[in-house]
Structure formats: structure tokens, C-alpha cells
Amino acid sequence: PDKAKAKVIRVAKSIKTLGQDDPRRIIHSLKVGLALTLVSLVYYLRPLYDGFGVAGMWAVLTVVVIFEFTVGGTLSKGLNRGFATLLACALGLGAQHLACLFGNKGQPIVLGILVFLLAAASTFSRFFPRIKARYDYGVLIFILTFSLVSVSGYRVEELLVMAHQRLSTILVGGATCIVVSICICPVWAGENLHNLVASNVEKLASYLEGFGGEYFQSHEGSNSDKSFLQGYKNVLDSKPTEDTMANLATWEPGHGRFGFRHPWKQYLKIGALSRQCAYQIETLNGYINSDIQAPIEFRCKIQEPCTQISAECGKALKSLALAIKTMTVPSSANFHVENCKTAVKALKIVLKAVSPEHDEDLLGIMPALTVASILFQIVICVEKISETVHELST
């Protein structure tokens, strides 16, 4: 009993965090419930056509399968479903007509061959990356409807009535979904992408802002909050989410600050560069707690320029993230990027000067030198990100 109680409490807690992390999840669930109840009740209370069983069913089915978390997802599935059904109905009727010409014995054979060919060809087309990304669901519905229509064995007149019923119910279901999805607290894939890319840049910024202090005083203040050192790890795996969001965003109409043909691909470029930067940071992070630490004198010499580079990179990225969020020109970023470059030059001068005088061995100063070298690479990355954000803002 105690174990069961603990488990219930644990599940309840995880439900609560899930809702708190993103309250839109709760709203989405309620929206699905609402759309489904609406459609169900309309068909329950007014048995159109020949009762609920056959036609109204398709409205419920449509709502359940096409209602997605984002508006783009719902629209993409809805449009795919609608057009695929139309096309497949037409082709299915044609297939039946063709098969009729072969007499009673030939008909099933011809139909079988047609279903086989179209199903195989359509299934193969789903392996094309472009079709997979945008029309996967449409192709599925196409295969489904084509087989249903062509093998149904109804006469053409019956089929036309059926197709009319089915299309109108799908339309009702689809329209309900789209209206509920857009009108009640809409979740836009485009806006999600926008925020995701900005927050990813911000995560990199937090790391770089904190890196200097963390690396050069690695044994002090170890009790403080170090979550900023972990944030960048999410950026490493952000590619699939960004790709999906960018794809769904192209299905969405203009909304808020985003026009219909907002340059979503530009966000993917920024995302790719952010990941590039995150890879560098991942390598950099390996040196924060490394066993071999450079001798203290050498570290002191490079401490100031290194901290400067890292902090200015962080500030540049912060202002770039802000510029993405507010869709303004990132003017202050240029200033910080210039500061970065100045700091890089300063560090280079230090490094040129330091060698001949001291007899520290290279092995000892290697980790610190590597950190400096990777910071140089990060500056290049930050510059590229800055350029891409500038392109986006114009």
C-alpha cells in the first residue's frame, strides 16, 4: 500500500511538472476534447444521411487523427487528407470503370493488379526525403482511400453519394479542427521555431559568459548554481526538432509578427551554426574539470584575454538572441563582436611574447593553450552567427 501510494504521488508529480513546463499542453488536451465533443454531438443529435454509423464516423476519425499540437501540423495533415481523398476517389472511380470493361471474371484480377501497383508505387514514393517530410500523411490516405473505393464493389452512382457524404464529413471534421486549433490559444510551429532558435543561442551565450570564471577559478565557489554549464547540451540534439518545426511552419498562414512567407530556412541556418558552436563548446567543456591544469603563472597571463573573449562572445550571442526574439537589427552585437576580435588580438600578442622567457614545459601549458585555441574557433562561429542573424533581420 505504501509503495502504491508513493507511486501515485510520483505519477501525480510528473503530471504536474509536465503541465507546468508547458501549460500549452493542458490547453491542447482541452482543445482536442472540445473539438471531438463538438463533432461527436453534432452527429449524435442530428443523424444525417443514413445514421451516424457510416458517415459521421469519418468526422470523428478525422478530428482524432489530424488534430496536432501546432497549427502547422493540423493544417498540414488536414490539407493532405483532403486533397489525397479527392485524388484517390477520382482515381478509384476510374479504376473501377476500367475494371468493368474486363467482364465479371477479369474484374477482380484487374482491380487486384491496380491496387498492387498503386500501393507499391505510393509506398516507394514515401522514401523520398521531400515527400516524406511534407506529404507522408497524404500518400498514406491516398493508398487507403484508393483501395477502399476501387475494391468497394459499389456501383458508380452509389459511390458518388458515398464520396459526397464522406468528403463533406471529412470537411466538417477538418474545419472543426482547424477552427479550434487557430482560434483558441493557437500554438504556431513558426513561433516555436523562432523561440527555440533564440533560446538555443541564449544557452550558448550563458555558457560562454560563465566559462571564464569557471575555468580560471575552478576550485572556488563550487557550491553555486552551475546549470548554465549544462544548457548547451540541449543544443547538440536540436536538429530534428528544428527541421520538423521549420517544415510545419511553411504550412501556416501569416500570424502575429510573421508573414506568410517568413524566411524560416534562415532559422535553420542559425540553428546549424549554433550546433557548430555547441560542438566546440562540448570539446571546451572537457577542459574545465580536466586533471592536468596548466601552471598557475601561465594561466594568470592568459586569464584576462581569455575571460574577455569568452565573456564578449557571450554578450554578443545574448544580444543576437534578443535581436532574434524582438526581430530587430542586432546593432549592439557588432560592438561585442569587435570587442571579441580585439581580445583575440590581445591574446595573440600575449602568446607571442610569452614563450622565450619561461621554461614551463609545453605539456603543462597544453590544456590552457587548447582552451585559447578553441575560443578562437568559437569567435569565428559567433561571427558567422552574427552575419546570419543580420541577414534574417533585413
Place this chain on the structure above:
Amino acid sequence: PDKAKAKVIRVAKSIKTLGQDDPRRIIHSLKVGLALTLVSLVYYLRPLYDGFGVAGMWAVLTVVVIFEFTVGGTLSKGLNRGFATLLACALGLGAQHLACLFGNKGQPIVLGILVFLLAAASTFSRFFPRIKARYDYGVLIFILTFSLVSVSGYRVEELLVMAHQRLSTILVGGATCIVVSICICPVWAGENLHNLVASNVEKLASYLEGFGGEYFQSHEGSNSDKSFLQGYKNVLDSKPTEDTMANLATWEPGHGRFGFRHPWKQYLKIGALSRQCAYQIETLNGYINSDIQAPIEFRCKIQEPCTQISAECGKALKSLALAIKTMTVPSSANFHVENCKTAVKALKIVLKAVSPEHDEDLLGIMPALTVASILFQIVICVEKISETVHELST
């Protein structure tokens, strides 16, 4: 006309490459066509129950939606669909029974509330990562069937007949899919994962084997094939594919060399370490064509141990990849890992010795030192991969 012709040729070529890259795609398409034709014809030729329209439709629908590329995918969708339908039918009947108690006026209200609550709760449950990964499709079908049954307005006796029909047709459709999927050239998700992980390790190995030659003679032989320098980039983004495959693999029965409870999670560990190594390589790769090259004398000094480390790491990874593929104990990998460590020691000695005598400035030798330093990190990574592969092989 010329443009159209060129386009047709281009499409035809891309179809050909798609098929050549993975002939299993063609076979899969034919399998889907076959399963669909079989089910369609059975229902076309023998109009069981009340004709094809209502019940047989579900068999066709089931085949189209649950037939996936891998056996694991088909099984997971099939089982999800089966169990969800059963559960939802039972609950739907219960809901109708409950609603009946409230009289003619109360019935639609109670049903509406029940549909709303269950749909909202189920939709919310899909946000749990665990449910999302394994039971997403089941929850969808659950919402669908529950709404259909509870709002259908049929009497219980009618419903039982309908439920019986529907379940038996789903069973026929599902069984056809599973039989075709397993018996004709099966594509196992587990085997895919196995091969993917091994080939990823191999890609890292190819890079490291070639790195030494590439870095230290960067201006010679630039015409030769350098595709081995790009392979590791696929590893960077391999996480989602690996996660999906590992998830589907748990649905599969034992097959070939893999038992029912094969430790698929171990592959994910190897995959994560491979990505870790790929991140390091990504940073390393930035130095191959960097503008600042270390002075030639210094490079000569570290050339041999660096090339040694990189080549031995590559050999170790190659033999680990082979061991994963053949499911044997990677005995020769140990030998190469030991060689790596020896080379690391040799390089450390060189680095300790080199400093005081020469007056090269630190800035000049920084890139070469960074390469050495990252190679040290890669050796640590390779050791970890070796350990994990050993765990897998025992």
C-alpha cells in the same frame, strides 16, 4: 520539352539511386502492395457479414496504417491498435450504459462530458516521453474507438455484433501485415540498429586512420578521394534514428543472432559515446585546413607520435566495429588501445622535452598543440567505447 525531358530523367535517376541505396525499400513497397491486395481481394470475393462496405473496410484500413518498414514498427502498431481497440470498446460500452441511466435528455450531455474528459486526459498522456515513445499510436486509437463506440447510438446487442466484426477484421488485417512483414525478407529494427552502430564506429575509425596523413601533409595528394573525412558528420545527427530503432527493437521477437531480450540499450550507450567522439573530431577537423599552421620543425617533432595515436585509435575502433558486427569479443582492440596509450606517453615525452630549447612562439605552435590535446581526449573516448563494447560482448 527539353526541360521536361531533363526533369523526367532527373526524377528517374533519383528513383534509381533511392532503390540502389537500399534495395529493401523496393521489397518493402512490393510487400505493402501484396498485403493490401490480399486483404482487398478476400473481402471483395467473399462479402462476409453485411457486405464489404462496413466491416471489410477496417481490414484494408488496418493494413495501410500499421504496415511499417521494420518488423518492430509493424508489431508495435499492430499490438497497440489491437489492445487499444479492445480497451476502448469495453470502456465505450460502459460509458453508453452509464449514460442510459440519465434518461433521454441527460444521455447526450453525459456522453459529451465523458468523451471530453477521456479525450483530454488521453491527449495529455501523449506528452509523457515514455508513452509517446511506445504507446502513442495506441492512445490515438483508444481515443478514436472510444468516441466512435460511445457516441454511435447503437443498442448494446448491435454494438456487440459490430465490435465482433470490427475486431475480427482488424485481426485479419493485422495478422496479414505481421505474416507478410516477418516471412518475406523481414527488415528487423534490431538488426538495423546493430548495423548502424557498427557502421558509425567504423566511420569514426576511417577518419582517424586517415587524419594523420591528412594533417601533416596537407598540401600533398589533394586529388585523392577524401570522402573518409566526411563520414563522421553523419554520426553527429544519429541520435534520433538510434533511439527510434532501439525502441522498435524491443517489440521484436528473437531473430537470427539476437535473442528476445537482447541488450539494445547497450547499443544506445555505444552510440552516445560515438557521438561524443564525433564532437571531438568535428573540432579536430577545423584544424586540418586552418590558415595558421605550426612551423614545420615543430610539426615534424610531433608528427610521428600524433600519427601513431590517430592511426591506432582508428585501428582500435575498426576492430571494435568488427567485433560489434560479428558479436565477438574485441580482443585485438585491447592491443591497439594499449598502443594508443604508449603513443600518448611518447608524445608527452616529446612535448616535455621540446620547450626550453626552441624559441618558436606559442601562437605558432598553438594549432598543432591543440590537435595533440584533442587527440588525447579522443583516446579517452576510444577507451570508453572499448569498455562498452566489451560489456556488450559478454
